Amino acid sequence: MLKGAVQPDSPAAAGAAKASRRKSQAREILEGCLGLLVVLVILVAFFGFSTAHFFSLTTFDSIANQIPTAVLIAVGMTYVLIIAGIDLSVGSVLAVSGGVLGIAIMRWHWPLWAAALACTGTGGLCGLINGALTVRFRLPSFIVTLGMLEAARGAAYLVTNSQTQYIGSEIAKVNDVNLFGLSLPFFLAVIVVIAGQLVLSGTIFGRYLIGIGTNEEAVRLSGIAPGPVKVMVFVLSGVLAGLAAITYCARLASVDPNAGEGFELSAIAAVVIGGTSLMGGRGSVVNSFFGVLVISVLENGLAQLGAQEPVKRLVTGAVIIAAVVVDFYRTRTRAKEGLR
Amino acid sequence: MAPLLQTEGLTKSYAGPVLSDVSFELQPGEVHALVGENGAGKSTFCGIVAGLRTPDSGRMWLQGRPYAPANKRVAEAHGVRIVLQELNLIETLSVSENLFFDQLPHTLGGWISRASLREAARNALGRVGLSELDPDAPVSGLGIGQKQLVEIAAGLARQCRLLILDEPTAALTPADAERLFLQIQKLKDAGVGIIYISHHLEEVLRLADRVSVLRDGRRVATRPRGELTADEMIRLMVGRALDDTAARAEKRSAGPVLLEVQNLSAPPRVREVSFALHRGEILGFAGLMGAGRTETVRALFGADPRQTGKILLDGRDVTAGLHSPTDAVRLGIGFLTEDRKSQGLLLDKPVRLNISLAQLNGDLRGPAGALRRQREVAAAQTWVDRLAIRCASIEQIAGSLSGGNQQKAVLARWLYRNCQVLICDEPTRGIDVGAKSEIYRLLDQFAREGKGVLVVSSDLKELLALCDRIAVISAGRLVETFERGKWTEDQIMSAAFSEMKV
Numbered sequence: 081m082l083k084g085a086v087q088p089d090s091p092a093a094a095g096a097a098k099a100s101r102r103k104s105q106a107r108e109i110l111e112g113c114l115g116l117l118v119v120l121v122i123l124v125a126f127f128g129f130s131t132a133h134f135f136s137l138t139t140f141d142s143i144a145n146q147i148p149t150a151v152l153i154a155v156g157m158t159y160v161l162i163i164a165g166i167d168l169s170v171g172s173v174l175a176v177s178g179g180v181l182g183i184a185i186m187r188w189h190w191p192l193w194a195a196a197l198a199c200t201g202t203g204g205l206c207g208l209i210n211g212a213l214t215v216r217f218r219l220p221s222f223i224v225t226l227g228m229l230e231a232a233r234g235a236a237y238l239v240t241n242s243q244t245q246y247i248g249s250e251i252a253k254v255n256d257v258n259l260f261g262l263s264l265p266f267f268l269a270v271i272v273v274i275a276g277q278l279v280l281s282g283t284i285f286g287r288y289l290i291g292i293g294t295n296e297e298a299v300r301l302s303g304i305a306p307g308p309v310k311v312m313v314f315v316l317s318g319v320l321a322g323l324a325a326i327t328y329c330a331r332l333a334s335v336d337p338n339a340g341e342g343f344e345l346s347a348i349a350a351v352v353i354g355g356t357s358l359m360g361g362r363g364s365v366v367n368s369f370f371g372v373l374v375i376s377v378l379e380n381g382l383a384q385l386g387a388q389e390p391v392k393r394l395v396t397g398a399v400i401i402a403a404v405v406v407d408f409y410r411t412r413t414r415a416k417e418g419l420r
Numbered sequence: 421m422a423p424l425l426q427t428e429g430l431t432k433s434y435a436g437p438v439l440s441d442v443s444f445e446l447q448p449g450e451v452h453a454l455v456g457e458n459g460a461g462k463s464t465f466c467g468i469v470a471g472l473r474t475p476d477s478g479r480m481w482l483q484g485r486p487y488a489p490a491n492k493r494v495a496e497a498h499g500v501r502i503v504l505q506e507l508n509l510i511e512t513l514s515v516s517e518n519l520f521f522d523q524l525p526h527t528l529g530g531w532i533s534r535a536s537l538r539e540a541a542r543n544a545l546g547r548v549g550l551s552e553l554d555p556d557a558p559v560s561g562l563g564i565g566q567k568q569l570v571e572i573a574a575g576l577a578r579q580c581r582l583l584i585l586d587e588p589t590a591a592l593t594p595a596d597a598e599r600l601f602l603q604i605q606k607l608k609d610a611g612v613g614i615i616y617i618s619h620h621l622e623e624v625l626r627l628a629d630r631v632s633v634l635r636d637g638r639r640v641a642t643r644p645r646g647e648l649t650a651d652e653m654i655r656l657m658v659g660r661a662l663d664d665t666a667a668r669a670e671k672r673s674a675g676p677v678l679l680e681v682q683n684l685s686a687p688p689r690v691r692e693v694s695f696a697l698h699r700g701e702i703l704g705f706a707g708l709m710g711a712g713r714t715e716t717v718r719a720l721f722g723a724d725p726r727q728t729g730k731i732l733l734d735g736r737d738v739t740a741g742l743h744s745p746t747d748a749v750r751l752g753i754g755f756l757t758e759d760r761k762s763q764g765l766l767l768d769k770p771v772r773l774n775i776s777l778a779q780l781n782g783d784l785r786g787p788a789g790a791l792r793r794q795r796e797v798a799a800a801q802t803w804v805d806r807l808a809i810r811c812a813s814i815e816q817i818a819g820s821l822s823g824g825n826q827q828k829a830v831l832a833r834w835l836y837r838n839c840q841v842l843i844c845d846e847p848t849r850g851i852d853v854g855a856k857s858e859i860y861r862l863l864d865q866f867a868r869e870g871k872g873v874l875v876v877s878s879d880l881k882e883l884l885a886l887c888d889r890i891a892v893i894s895a896g897r898l899v900e901t902f903e904r905g906k907w908t909e910d911q912i913m914s915a916a917f918s919e920m921k922v
């Protein structure tokens with residue numbers, strides 16, 4: 081009677097179960113982002129009626145151009161937050177990776193693909209250092225990545241000679257590929273979001289993240305080593321910051337030692353608006369994507385309303401806090417029902 | 421005289437009804453026991469009385485006056501206190517800080533007065549027999565039994581007129597339980613009313629003046645102690661008589677040595693422990709609280725570092741390849757931890773995730789690291805059914821299950837993992853009588869398949885019922901091993917004391 085594995089059912093039944101399972105999974109994800117979609121629609125409608133040009137190709141273009149960088153970083157940040165960590169270094173890592181990209185193209189005359197590889201590699205290396213230090217010495221990732229935030233910024237100044245430098249048309253090519261007015265980075269970001277969500281909800285690795293963020297000791301005592309998983313997450317976050325650097329440099333056709341300043345905070349804001357818990361154990365990549373969209377729409381809309389920086393920041397801040405409060409009440413009611 | 425506590429028509433539902441129309445009465449100086457199966461609603465009822473939850477409907481009176489505590493603080497202001505079933509200590513704080521967390525003695529400026537805190541802590545600890553324990557020690561270093569005693573000490577240290585004890589003895593050794601009973605008697609004499617929840621029915625029969633039985637959220641009977649036997653209680657709890665003939669039908673026959681441990685040391689708690697576990701055998705570890713039983717199995721499992729020791733599986737030396745729980749599980753060793761809340765459960769995740777956790781890197785790993793969702797769902801459902809885990813569905817979050825059902829969920833995780841050696845630390849903590857014999861049956865069957873089980877338990881009766889051999893650990897040493905049929909309780913107890921310094 082005590083058999084270890086449950087035997088698979090008949091193929092037909094299994095197929096049906098699989099289909100319904102997949103449907104319910106899709107529904108789960110959809111339900112999860114429904115609230116955000118509503119907020120988005122409201123925002124768009126509001127700005128559409130209160131400004132003259134919000135519904136225009138320019139707005140659409142500028143949003144589609146801005147968000148890839150933020151989205152790539154937010155995906156990595158989502159993973160990090162799910163394992164109850166934090167990565168404050170992404171902005172600086174973006175800068176140093178971008179610096180390497182610039183050198184590789186201008187000084188070493190590498191082809192674009194090799195330079196791009198070096199760029200993401202640099203990001204991955206920074207992530208590896210973050211992860212290894214966090215795991216090996218059991219340090220809070222807050223501290224480790226705070227150190228990396230400083231150190232990588234310093235490195236960025238070194239590799240760029242503290243100057244903004246024009247890279248040239250080579251890198252701008254990245255943006256030339258166009259489909260319905262959408263650039264390559266945009267599609268890259270969308271693909272990363274989809275892949276990120278699939279990994280999170282459909283793989284063993286994704287489940288490890290949820291487990292580690294919920295109760296790391298229980299996971300360890302169940303025979304799963306949390307260390308390598310955590311290192312991997314920081315590496316991913318670094319690699320994505322490196323990819324983000326490519327999109328950033330492509331947009332400006334230059335490298336900038338001050339690139340990405342404050343990106344870590346706006347990424348955290350977007351991810352949290354998307355309902356990912358800072359306490360770990362819970363999160364969604366798709367929702368982080370919508371979180372980035374919300375912030376981006378808000379900023380563009382407010383700018384078109386003629387709002388100055390102080391007002392923009394006040395409103396953005398209020399939205400972040402409101403999102404977290406709403407999320408708190410939503411999860412609390414669901415917890416009361418004893419369901420997720 | 422008005423009863424100390426009276427409730428009428430208490431009703432509460434979550435996904436389904438949990439309490440229906442419960443009326444209950446407690447006199448001053450009375451011990452009123454509450455028994456029932458896992459998930460019958462005992463903790464929910466007590467939570468309402470202690471102000472932790474609000475009922476959907478129903479009324480309560482405390483000494484004749486209407487009583488509807490909005491929260492725990494209000495209940496405590498009325499002199500109603502609860503010692504919860506699950507541990508709620510703050511791991512990073514010291515024992516004394518935990519004991520008096522909500523009323524730390526302080527000076528005018530708000531500084532904690534360490535001396536009076538330590539003094540009060542010593543007093544409180546002395547009452548539960550922990551006078552040896554340093555009040556400044558961090559709670560995180562304590563075993564589960566000691567933690568439970570600290571929780572009890574915190575409850576006893578306060579002035580109150582109604583004390584609720586929710587399964588206080590679930591992880592206590594008999595000696596510690598005795599000490600608690602003494603304290604209960606003292607409180608009784610002082611006129612304090614006590615609601616006492618336990619799955620140890622012989623305890624209930626000894627302590628309680630009256631016993632109320634809950635079944636599926638209804639109070640099905642209340643009887644004075646003299647008019648109730650254990651069998652009668654079980655019949656009322658489960659609605660039928662329980663046949664426990666299955667518990668130990670026939671003798672198991674031990675096969676070749678499966679696991680051999682030589683000279684295992686992990687100072688300061690584990691000293692040169694050697695033993696062998698045979699295929700088809702259940703080996704028990706008995707001992708006093710803090711004797712090092714848990715530490716021994718943790719070191720064996722790779723959860724804590726070892727200093728010395730050789731470990732052989734099926735005669736093969738695996739010492740070099742066993743340094744972490746990951747290694748142990750890969751080698752076919754499973755470990756059910758003593759503290760389900762902090763070391764076992766993913767509390768705010770569904771039951772499904774909790775059951776599947778140890779199989780993620782085994783049976784559930786699909787091609788390219790994909791998760792076999794469908795298989796996971798099927799397995800979770802199978803184990804929920806097999807262990808009769810009471811939940812709305814496999815998607816109910818584990819933290820909202822009753823204590824006993826949480827325990828079943830972590831046990832299911834390891835039974836599903838299908839190991840060769842299963843180490844169980846307090847496997848039936850908080851589990852009701854019926855489910856207990858079902859778990860004994862499952863472990864028996866597990867052993868009969870030619871695998872080995874190692875059970876650590878503070879409940880000697882459990883070991884006596886379950887094990888083929890019982891090894892006694894005293895002050896970190898394995899002092900003696902007894903064979904079934906050749907042991908007496910006295911022999912085991914005196915072996916347990918043998919290494920203690922006097």
Ligand SMILES: Nc1ncnc2c1ncn2[C@@H]1O[C@H](COP(=O)(O)OP(=O)(O)OP(=O)(O)O)[C@@H](O)[C@H]1O
Pocket residue numbers: 415416417418419434435438456457458459460461462463464465505810811812820821822823824825850852
């Ligand atoms: N927050 C909640 N959400 C959903 N169901 C809940 C919640 N809290 C309790 N329940 C359900 O209420 C039922 C009764 O739980 P309760 O903890 O009172 O049982 P119990 O009698 O104390 O059992 P045990 O002996 O196992 O401790 C359980 O089936 C549990 O699943």
Ligand SMILES: [Mg+2]
Pocket residue numbers: 462463464505586822823824
């Ligand atoms: Mg309970």
